[in-house]
Amino acid sequence: MIPLFAIPALLFTTLATAQSQDQSLFDDNHFSVIMSTAEWSSRYADWHSRATPHPNPTSFEPTRSALSLAVLRNDPVHPEGFTLALFNGATDAIAVDAMGRVLQVSAEDYKGITSLAYEVLVLPSTGTFRNTWALKRPATSQPIDRILVAVKGGGDPEGGVELKETSVQGFSKQLTMELKRPLTDEGITHLPSSLSELAGLVLEAREGFVPGDEDRQMVTKVKDVLGDVD
Numbered sequence: 001m002i003p004l005f006a007i008p009a010l011l012f013t014t015l016a017t018a019q020s021q022d023q024s025l026f027d028d029n030h031f032s033v034i035m036s037t038a039e040w041s042s043r044y045a046d047w048h049s050r051a052t053p054h055p056n057p058t059s060f061e062p063t064r065s066a067l068s069l070a071v072l073r074n075d076p077v078h079p080e081g082f083t084l085a086l087f088n089g090a091t092d093a094i095a096v097d098a099m100g101r102v103l104q105v106s107a108e109d110y111k112g113i114t115s116l117a118y119e120v121l122v123l124p125s126t127g128t129f130r131n132t133w134a135l136k137r138p139a140t141s142q143p144i145d146r147i148l149v150a151v152k153g154g155g156d157p158e159g160g161v162e163l164k165e166t167s168v169q170g171f172s173k174q175l176t177m178e179l180k181r182p183l184t185d186e187g188i189t190h191l192p193s194s195l196s197e198l199a200g201l202v203l204e205a206r207e208g209f210v211p212g213d214e215d216r217q218m219v220t221k222v223k224d225v226l227g228d229v230d
Contacts, residue, residue, distance in 0.1 A: 039177075040173045040196065040197075040200055042112075042197045042200060042201055043112065044108075044109050044112040044113060044201055045200075045201070045204075046204070047105065047106070047109035047112075047113065047201065047204060048095075048097065048103075048204035048205055048207055049204075049207075050105075050106060050109065051095060051103035051104060051105045051106070051109070052103065052104045053101065053102070053103060053104075054094065054102040054103060054104055057101070057102035057218070060094060060096075060102045060218075061221070062085065062087060062096065062221050062222050062225045063087075063225060064150075064161050064225045064226075064227070065160065065161060066087045066088050066089060067085065067086075067087055067150045067161060067225060067226075068086045068087060068088050068093075068110075068114050068117070068149075068150055069084075069085070069086050069113070069114065069117050069147065069148060069149050069150060069202075070084065070085045070086070070147075070148045070150075070163070070222070070226055071083040071084040071085075071145060071146065071147050071148070071202045071203075071205065072145075072146040072148070072226075072229070073143055073144070073145055073146070073206075074143065074144040074146065075141075075142075075143035075144070076141050077211075078211065081098075082098060082214075082219050082222065082223060083097075083098050083145065083202060083203065083205050083206055084096070084097055084098065084202050084205035085222045085225070085226075086105070086110065086113065086114070088110070092104050092105070092107075093105040093106075093107065093109075093110035095205065096218060096219070096222050097205040097206070097207075097209075098205050098206045098209040098214065099208060099209055099210070099213065099214045099215065100214045100215025100216065100217070100218035100219045101215065101218075102218065113198070113201055113202070116194055116197055116198040116201070117147070117149045117198060118149070119194040119198075120147065120149065120166050120192075120194055120195050120198055121149055121151070121164055121166075123166070123192055123194070123195060124183060124186050124188070126181070126183065128181075130144075130146060130165055130167045131165055131166050131167060132144060132167040132168070132169055133166070133167065133168050133169070133179065133191055133195060134169040134170065134179065134180040134181055135168070135169060135170040135171060135172075135175070135176070135177065135178065135179060135180060135191060136170075136176060136178045136179060136180045137170040137175070137180070142169050142170035143169070143170070143171075144167050144168070144169045145167065145168050145169075145171055145199060145202070145203065146165060146167045146229075147165065147166050147167065147168070147198065147199070147202065148163040148164070148165050148226065148229060149163065149164050149165075149166070150162070150163055151163075151164055163226065163227075163229060165229075166195065168191070168195065168199045171191075171196075171199045171200070171203070173200050176190075177190045177191040177196055178190050179191060
């Protein structure tokens with residue numbers, strides 16, 4: 001993270017560079033990148049690194065009733081990609097990451113992530129397919145991260161849990177959080193802080209992901225718990 005005291009110097013350097021190259025002072029490749037890098041933070045950052053491997057991962061059986069949230073990824077290469085599932089176990093919190101690794105998550109990190117998930121549920125709807133918050137990006141075909149929050153007692157026949165979806169298209173901690181389609185009536189022009197923080201946290205579960213090397217059996221078990229979410 002860039003220290004606050006260093007930001008003025010960085011802005012001055014950027015101004016000088018932009019002027020010398022006849023570039024717009026509002027170029028997305030300059031100001032927005034620096035500012036968003038300085039702004040994204042979370043007290044729960046690096047939760048994935050702090051999580052410990054389950055001592056007996058093959059014994060873990062995911063259930064819908066224990067599910068807290070799940071994250072899927074849609075992109076041109078992996079249209080049905082899996083990122084994360086978080087479960088509230090009988091004795092501890094369990095995460096299954098993109099590689100299918102079964103991890104034990106600290107109580108503090110679990111509570112922090114799930115609290116943010118419930119904050120996201122009360123955000124206004126975008127009115128778009130899958131309630132997608134699309135970020136302003138120069139390139140098309142941006143990945144979409146689908147965050148599915150489990151709500152108990154939702155009347156769903158599969159374990160009494162309803163999955164409520166909020167999606168983010170084009171998320172990156174290093175780029176602007178300006179929305180491609182602002183919610184004009186609500187006065188929202190940038191990705192809400194709770195959703196930005198949550199998106200950054202859940203994507204930690206993709207650290208070390210190598211396509212084809214994941215534990216497909218465990219990932220399939222988790223996807224079966226989610227049911228039909230297409």
